[in-house]
Amino acid sequence: MTSTTDPVAAPPPAATQPVILVVDDAVDTLRMLGDALVAEGYVVLAARDAAEALERFEVAVPDGVLLDAVMPGMDGFEFCERIKATPTWSHVPIVFMTGLSESDQILRGFACGGVDYVVKPLRIPEVMARLATHVRNARVARLAQEAVDVAGMGTVVLDTQGRMAWRSPQATAWLDLAFGQGEGASQRAGEWLGSALNQPETTRDLGRQGRLLARHMGQGNLGEAMLLLTLMPPDSASASAQRLRDIALTPRETEVLSWLAKGKTNRDIADILGMSPRTVNKHLEHVFEKLGVETRSAAAAIAGRLLPQD
Missing domain, CATH: 3.40.50.2300 (Response regulator)
Structure with a gap:
């Protein structure tokens, strides 16, 4: 020994x-x-x-x-x-x-x-x-995990308490780019990643570097959550804006979709925008038709890619 x-x-x-x-x-x-x-x-x-x-x-x-x-x-x-x-x-x-x-x-x-x-x-x-x-x-x-590393994919695993249990080298590099390496950076990155667990995906603006996107890929056998990170090039923002213009949402429809993407209910949106829940529902009918989707989750996923994030 x-x-x-x-x-x-x-x-x-x-x-x-x-x-x-x-x-x-x-x-x-x-x-x-x-x-x-x-x-x-x-x-x-x-x-x-x-x-x-x-x-x-x-x-x-x-x-x-x-x-x-x-x-x-x-x-x-x-x-x-x-x-x-x-x-x-x-x-x-x-x-x-x-x-x-x-x-x-x-x-x-x-x-x-x-x-x-x-x-x-x-x-x-x-x-x-x-x-x-x-x-x-x-x-x-x-x-x-090593196979993921070789492929250069940005992958993060969160444990049942929302802590980063593992992250690939590519994910580490991107998170350092987005949140830095100083004190508190890991906590800020963890909070941002945790926000992706309750929606199809979330993004963070990196300015000239582009936008970092985190997509929840589902739960593992032990309750761990896997997230896939993607660094979108800077021109993807302008491409998204052009696609949003092509969809031709009205300003009101865009507001309703934005609040939907943040997880708000029809009643919440109605209170925020000062309209009735029935009016919100009519706006969403038009939004779903223009986006070519049938569900709130599908509309929220598209909104996460096209609409600016706070």
Whole structure:
């Protein structure tokens, strides 16, 4: 097993050998798990606290982590949150090891990003089986993400709490262009991406760089949301304006469509524009006919592409 004081002492692992980081302040547990993991064909890194574990991540990103929940200093829950908040590390599956059987501690482990937990005293066959499943699933997901990277697509995955769980290099570049890299930039980008979950798509004006469009592609099996980013060239704005003129919406119809695209109901639009809901409905009938659509969602999608965004 790799020394706990020298994370670079071991030779580089073969590309086909998964690397597992074991984090526990009990040396006996580190030794027991290390022996079991090596017997299963894993390369093992070890750390006796969270600070040491972060150093291991800086040297080599593992394929999975077995993490003690209760440790001196930074505990396992805070360490997990740190890993999940770092885009280049957030894909790594973390399995908690805990002697705590209280449900609130178990729920806390899942809430901070853990994929599973095992209760001490450890049953090694169960630990190996659970770990193998999570490492395999994470590798499959990572291969898919790398394929997206190679294709140069701007893709972002939001977790169930709306945080950026993963983003492709192209998405990172575009979000940096739109929101910068300073303090608060990630939060602003996350809020903008979150707004795309409740509508077909949303855009952000980048001036001479064009417009960044975010389109919600649907929910994943674990409740994660995938968003596809597209950088539209500057001339697309003028093309949209020309198409809007070709559709020949009246100024009032354009106002109604704009509020529809913002998710307002007919009654909301009526209150905002000072007209009756019935009049709003008649305007929408004309709008649907001119756009060649039959539903509000379809009209809202077209409006998102053609109308200026606030």
